[in-house]
Amino acid sequence: MDREGAETYLRLLAEAKMRGALARVADRPWHSPPGGGRMGIMLVAEALTAVGALGTETVDDILADFDLAVSVRQLHDQPGAGPGMARSMPYRIAPPGTMHAAAVARWAAQVQARRSGPAVRAGWLVLAEPANPEPSVASGADRFAPVGLTVPFYDEGISGDMYLMSFVQTSAGARFITVWGINSTPAELGSGALFPSLIPLDLLTVTDDRGTRYELDFRPGSGLEHASEIGLRPAPPGDVRWLDVAAPLSPPVRLDLDSKTPDDPAAGDQPQAGQAELSPGEHLLLMLADRLLTVVPECLHRWRPPAAPGPEQAMAAGLGDIVAALEAAGALSPLSPVPAWLAALCACLGLGEHRIAAPPAPDLPEHWLSLLAHYERRKPDTAPVRDGYAGAAADLAELDGIGLAVLGLHNTEGNSSLHLLARGRTPESLPGKLGLRRDFPFSVWIRDSGGRWHVAQPAGWHRPGCESPLRLRLVPPLPRSTAWIEVLATGQSGEVRARLPLRWGYPR
Amino acid sequence: MTDPWFECLAPCEALVPCGQGRHVIRWEAGALTLASHADPEAELVLAALGGEKARCVEVAQAWRRHAEDLSVLAIGPRGPDDAIAVSWDDVAAAAQAGGHGPMMPPSGPRAAPHRLASPAIPTAARAQARRHHVEEEMERVTQRRNDMLSLLALGYGFQVRLIGQVAQANADPPDEAMARVRPPLVAAMTGRLAPVAEAWLGIDPDQVVVSLHRPPGWGSVELTGRGEQRRLMVSLPASWLGRVWAAGLPLTGRHLVVAVARGGWPEARVLGLRAPGAEPVPLDVHAVVGPSGAGDVPHWEL
Numbered sequence: 001m002d003r004e005g006a007e008t009y010l011r012l013l014a015e016a017k018m019r020g021a022l023a024r025v026a027d028r029p030w031h032s033p034p035g036g037g038r039m040g041i042m043l044v045a046e047a048l049t050a051v052g053a054l055g056t057e058t059v060d061d062i063l064a065d066f067d068l069a070v071s072v073r074q075l076h077d078q079p080g081a082g083p084g085m086a087r088s089m090p091y092r093i094a095p096p097g098t099m100h101a102a103a104v105a106r107w108a109a110q111v112q113a114r115r116s117g118p119a120v121r122a123g124w125l126v127l128a129e130p131a132n133p134e135p136s137v138a139s140g141a142d143r144f145a146p147v148g149l150t151v152p153f154y155d156e157g158i159s160g161d162m163y164l165m166s167f168v169q170t171s172a173g174a175r176f177i178t179v180w181g182i183n184s185t186p187a188e189l190g191s192g193a194l195f196p197s198l199i200p201l202d203l204l205t206v207t208d209d210r211g212t213r214y215e216l217d218f219r220p221g222s223g224l225e226h227a228s229e230i231g232l233r234p235a236p237p238g239d240v241r242w243l244d245v246a247a248p249l250s251p252p253v254r255l256d257l258d259s260k261t262p263d264d265p266a267a268g269d270q271p272q273a274g275q276a277e278l279s280p281g282e283h284l285l286l287m288l289a290d291r292l293l294t295v296v297p298e299c300l301h302r303w304r305p306p307a308a309p310g311p312e313q314a315m316a317a318g319l320g321d322i323v324a325a326l327e328a329a330g331a332l333s334p335l336s337p338v339p340a341w342l343a344a345l346c347a348c349l350g351l352g353e354h355r356i357a358a359p360p361a362p363d364l365p366e367h368w369l370s371l372l373a374h375y376e377r378r379k380p381d382t383a384p385v386r387d388g389y390a391g392a393a394a395d396l397a398e399l400d401g402i403g404l405a406v407l408g409l410h411n412t413e414g415n416s417s418l419h420l421l422a423r424g425r426t427p428e429s430l431p432g433k434l435g436l437r438r439d440f441p442f443s444v445w446i447r448d449s450g451g452r453w454h455v456a457q458p459a460g461w462h463r464p465g466c467e468s469p470l471r472l473r474l475v476p477p478l479p480r481s482t483a484w485i486e487v488l489a490t491g492q493s494g495e496v497r498a499r500l501p502l503r504w505g506y507p508r
Numbered sequence: 509m510t511d512p513w514f515e516c517l518a519p520c521e522a523l524v525p526c527g528q529g530r531h532v533i534r535w536e537a538g539a540l541t542l543a544s545h546a547d548p549e550a551e552l553v554l555a556a557l558g559g560e561k562a563r564c565v566e567v568a569q570a571w572r573r574h575a576e577d578l579s580v581l582a583i584g585p586r587g588p589d590d591a592i593a594v595s596w597d598d599v600a601a602a603a604q605a606g607g608h609g610p611m612m613p614p615s616g617p618r619a620a621p622h623r624l625a626s627p628a629i630p631t632a633a634r635a636q637a638r639r640h641h642v643e644e645e646m647e648r649v650t651q652r653r654n655d656m657l658s659l660l661a662l663g664y665g666f667q668v669r670l671i672g673q674v675a676q677a678n679a680d681p682p683d684e685a686m687a688r689v690r691p692p693l694v695a696a697m698t699g700r701l702a703p704v705a706e707a708w709l710g711i712d713p714d715q716v717v718v719s720l721h722r723p724p725g726w727g728s729v730e731l732t733g734r735g736e737q738r739r740l741m742v743s744l745p746a747s748w749l750g751r752v753w754a755a756g757l758p759l760t761g762r763h764l765v766v767a768v769a770r771g772g773w774p775e776a777r778v779l780g781l782r783a784p785g786a787e788p789v790p791l792d793v794h795a796v797v798g799p800s801g802a803g804d805v806p807h808w809e810l
Contacts, residue, residue: 015582
């Protein structure tokens with residue numbers, strides 16, 4: 001990695017932005033559209049940081065110099081805007097709660113007053129983060145088992161379903177990964193409301209092959225699309241062969257914890273790991289392509305005034321500089337085909353201002369074409385996918401020092417979520433302007449049993465730490481007719497594929 | 509080329525509000541002098557004991573703090589057309605604003621996220637340490653901003669002389685320091701050479717590619733490619749910024765001045781290029797002082 005080349009490129013880019021300002025004072029680049037001025041520098045800086053070519057301190061220094069250089073030249077641009085005068089900042093004040101949210105909160109408080117159980121936090125989709133499970137002693141290797149059990153519940157006029165997607169046992173403890181919804185409640189809640197106090201956990205029993213019954217504790221997810229967890233205490237011993245899960249009005253379901261044989265259709269294929277042979281720059285560009293394929297279609301049907309460019313224009317406008325910066329940093333070969341793919345992708349998505357020097361490639365990767373074909377044929381009034389949840393679980397290989405495991409699939413409100421567990425030391429990180437997360441440096445795609453591809457993007461992270469459940473949003477959503485999926489996760493150093501059968505369950 | 513880097517720079521002065529009056533700060537032969545303060549060091553001692561620090565002394569301290577600071581190159585002017593007008597009122601307003609105000613970098617220290625419950629003691633200790641670190645960082649950023657404003661308020665003549673000083677201080681670093689100083693030097697040279705090249709050849713400034721030349725020799729200037737692929741490849745030593753650019757010499761008599769053969773004010777001998785790829789020729793030049801009589805922004809002629 002040529003760190004000096006990377007820093008030089010970023011400083012020259014800042015210099016070019018300054019030069020543009022001096023050439024056209026009336027149209028200063030720090031007032032220019034996304035991709036220009038500071039935004040353009042930040043996009044390239046984020047890319048160079050992501051591939052390890054630049055440290056954040058260097059980036060901060062360069063941006064601080066740029067900001068001060070801009071500020072001293074703007075001092076007398078606006079009357080009264082001296083250096084000590086406060087200027088309007090682009091802060092957005094959160095709108096007050098909606099009537100709907102207020103009504104739900106009131107109702108939840110009433111329910112809480114007449115029930116015992118876990119505390120309810122008022123507010124829609126603002127619930128407690130799952131508590132960090134205490135490490136428990138468990139013998140044997142980690143376990144990831146698909147469950148696929150619907151547990152209906154009825155209690156005092158409230159009914160719903162809890163769906164156990166998978167069973168996980170790691171050093172952080174044993175737990176079921178669940179999603180749940182409420183069917184009959186006051187009208188304003190609708191189905192799928194998340195109020196943990198409504199879960200009659202005491203009606204659920206879990207017993208192992210030795211007759212041992214386990215205590216259960218509920219750790220709700222932080223939103224409608226997030227998975228929750230039901231912890232088992234103590235953690236089952238390593239030689240337990242099965243667990244019986246029983247709920248009122250439902251026959252018990254036996255969860256076989258023995259290793260599946262290859263002939264067992266429920267087992268799925270063993271994950272296949274391989275070398276990715278990607279340069280850091282290629283890997284980054286492929287992740288950016290995933291972002292573009294996710295973001296751009298969202299914007300196609302969204303109303304926007306013509307003068308207000310969206311995030312996709314900002315991303316695309318920086319691509320040419322990002323490619324050049326990665327080459328300057330030695331993170332991307334000038335012979336790499338990926339920039340040409342990106343140029344072709346931008347052309348397909350109608351993003352003309354990418355400024356990638358390479359001519360568009362005549363061919364694109366199969367999974368990109370699959371998604372583009374989906375967008376081509378999609379009609380605006382297409383019915384969304386119906387709610388559902390699929391039991392699926394597999395321990396994928398470790399990629400770039402992070403262990404990945406599939407915990408289940410979940411369709412709700414027209415969106416599909418793939419639930420994963422990330423294990424290992426992942427740096428705490430928030431997505432930057434490019435939408436990349438340093439704590440999830442992967443490109444994840446799903447191929448369904450119908451041969452269509454779905455891109456998976458991080459959409460929710462329960463907590464930073466050594467074991468982090470996370471939610472990936474699938475674009476396009478996964479139809480419930482899908483019998484199996486193939487998960488393809490690509491890191492910089494390698495890739496892993498796993499074919500998983502799906503055990504669907506549906507809300508009543 | 510063994511002459512001091514500032515040989516072609518005339519002395520310059522600025523009036524600075526200091527105490528109840530306005531004092532002269534003077535730059536001459538690479539040094540800053542405070543005409544109204546006979547013993548600045550003694551004044552500093554008094555200030556440390558609780559006395560008021562004179563503005564002139566503060567400015568001199570800021571000059572010393574940033575005499576090798578490569579950030580000066582990124583912030584300061586790119587040429588005579590890039591006037592940075594900072595008034596002493598601006599400096600005072602920024603000082604009153606403290607750590608707030610629009611010139612604080614958006615990428616500055618971030619506040620710690622809100623906590624919902626009382627953190628454990630080690631967590632609280634870490635949070636306190638982090639808060640302390642953030643406060644120190646904010647103080648450093650504020651001081652840097654105020655320093656820069658003060659130095660810029662001295663005017664263009666001082667701004668370019670400080671740039672020359674910084675460039676000269678970093679012009680010949682040990683090999684192990686080259687990776688650190690080369691990127692900001694290359695950017696600083698590019699930012700100041702590109703508009704000169706545009707005026708010299710009419711080339712797009714974005715097509716100027718600068719690299720650092722390490723002596724011996726003056727370097728090279730070559731034109732390559734055509735159309736969008738045209739590039740002016742320039743390799744000059746970092747000292748060019750102080751010796752040539754800061755002195756206002758870079759484009760003299762339609763020549764790109766690449767070196768000073770014999771420094772002096774207002775007469776000097778320089779090496780100039782008539783065209784890219786040519787060998788530099790010696791040129792005898794003399795400075796033409798503007799109507800104000802000051803040599804802050806000189807114009808040189810053959």
